[in-house]
Amino acid sequence: MNVIVIGGTGFIGRHVVKRLLDADCRVLVFHRGKTDQDTKGPAESITGDRKKLADQRSEFQKFGPDLVIDLIAFTEDDANSLVETFKGIAERLILISSMDVYRNYGLFLKLESSESNRIPITEKSKLRSIFYPYRSMAKDKAALLFNYDKIPVEQIVLDAKYLSGTVLRLPKIFGIGDHKHYLHEYVKRMKDGREYILLDKKHAEWIWTRGYVENVADAITLCTVDKRATDQIFNVGDIASFSESEWVTKIGRQYGWDGRVLTVAQNELPKHLQTEYDYDYHLEVNSDKIRRELGFKNRISIDNALEKTIEWELEHQSKDFDVNHFDYTAEDKVIEKHK
Template sequence: MRILIIGGTGFIGPWVVRRLVGDGHVVTVFHRGQTTADLPPAVAHINGDRQNLSSFASQLRGFAPDVVLDMFPYTEEDAALVTQTFRGVSGRVVAVSSMDVYRAYGRFSRLEDGPPDAQPFAEGAPLRSALYPYRTSAQQPSDLAYGYEKILVEQAILGDARLSGTVLRLPQVYGPGDPQHRLFEFLKRMIDGRHVILLEEGRARWRWTRGYVENVAAAIALAVTDSRAAGRIYNVGDKEAFTELDWVERVGQTVGWTGNIKVIPRAMLPEHLTLPYDWTHHLAADTNRIRKDLAYQETVPVEEALRRTVAWERAHPPKQIDSSRFDYAAEDSVYAKNAA
């Protein structure tokens, strides 16, 4: 197949590209050229900004892609421009979305009120009614967070009568190259020799679907190359959604950490460990659809995924570390009061 990827040089994209090329597909990547990625030599590059996609329409359409994979459609306008550009040329557009579209996420983030939704949630679960979940963090309308809304992206991708679409709702993705360093808050404490890690009791019980980057990339590649994915929405992620307590324990086992995790009531936590979420709203997804439709299964087990991730994190710590997030004196004080 001839596959055009919009993006493809960030965290997840290179894994997808390597998978597709390894399976014998012809891949062209459209990106700004600002990110260095280890892509196979056979990959063709077209450098440009997706905000100016129409300026590259002739060149992109000339590639005649069978499928277009959009790795980062953040706004309704992003998705609409892609469908307009490739109508009549490509057979399908696959868009990477997020599990933040679900109502459970809106309630977890306190964007809207209501009781917890049934867990795990499948693709037909209710979506958020509160749009633009990150707009309050934007400094100005031109900021990415201002217009970000995957719900509208999905509607644009799946609502085009002249171009078939597929939507992939991704979980929390971790692994080598993770720009958010998702394991770091716990890993640093373990490496620093902390004997105790404090965990808010609500957070300790909270479940969240995660996905190792190579496994997520394999799911994306499968949805791109299998025509049975046309018109479908898929949750992507591990089969089991671990509690946060289970997850931290697994990280500790990977590191060889011999300390303890102390579960603490929210009211007693030091301020730097208090997060603004409602932990009664779990984010555990049902991922059976992609397994049944496309025969997806993980290629890297959790234990090995954590081993690879921890090794990478050790070698590539964040360039800037906010020391206020690691106020060990405050943590020791709270632990001393709750040691019994």
């Protein structure tokens, strides 16, 4: 099976490419050529500008793809260029989307209003009614944040003529190679010997579905090789979803941290730990569909996933973090008052 992976050298993409090769797929990676990852070896490679995808149409055609996976289609222009470039060349498209399409995410960002509920999100749950969720953060109209929205991107792919689309809605991803260092804020505090980790009370109870990157790559690979995934939307994520307090505790257990989470009211937190989110709206996702219909299973347990991620994080600690986010003097004043 011939597979093109657009954006196949990033955090998720590198794991996807490895799993595809393990599944005996012939893989062509399209990327910018700006990563330090070794793109040589079993996978073939083409460098280019994602915004000029059609410029490589003849090269893509020579490869003869059966299926294309796009990990970096963020805007309507991206989706339209994807469909136009591979129309008549490939049979199927897999779009990597996000849980941010759901209404609960808009509520979480305070873009919308509604009564809260604790029902896990399924593929049939309501989507956001407010588009372009990050537009207020954009510097100008040309910025990615101004044009980003996975909802219209999904629709373009699913409505494409002459191409069959599959949409995979991913949760918060963690794991080896995470350039955003998702676990850093907790692992650093544990490494620094902090006895307490402070959380807003509502944040501590807030539930978020996560996904370990290698398991997510397995799900993407399964949908690639199994045609039953054609014309389907699947949520991807771990079976168990944890509250933030439970998540910190799990990280601590794997790290060997003997401290504990201390919860306080939002307005009592130091300024650097306060957020603008509405934690009444959980991002707990039901991913039963992909397990039931395609037989997907997590290959790596949550404990093993955290162990591997923590080990990687300690070896590749972020050097770009904001030191003000670790103002332990301010944190200690709150801790002394509440411990």
